[in-house]
Amino acid sequence: MRALLAAAVGLxxxxxxxxxxxxxxxxxxxxxxxxxxTSVPAHP
Incomplete structure (x- = not known):
């Protein structure tokens, strides 16, 4: 029952x-x- 109550409170x-x-x-x-x-460009 406590798990159901905790789930309801979280929801x-x-x-x-x-x-x-x-x-x-x-x-x-x-x-x-x-x-x-986000990265160093590649050299051609």
Whole structure:
């Protein structure tokens, strides 16, 4: 019974987090037009 209660509490917390993020909306601002380089470019 405790496991069921713990699962219900966790599910409710996750659902509340999703609703909060949805209500706030996307962050303001723009993305950078330049790509992020994650490795050193290869030399030709």
């Amino acid at each position: 409710a917390a996750a659902f509340a987090l999703v609703l909060t993020v949805t209500a706030i909306g996307p962050p303001e601002g723009a993305t950078s037009p330049r790509p992020l380089l």
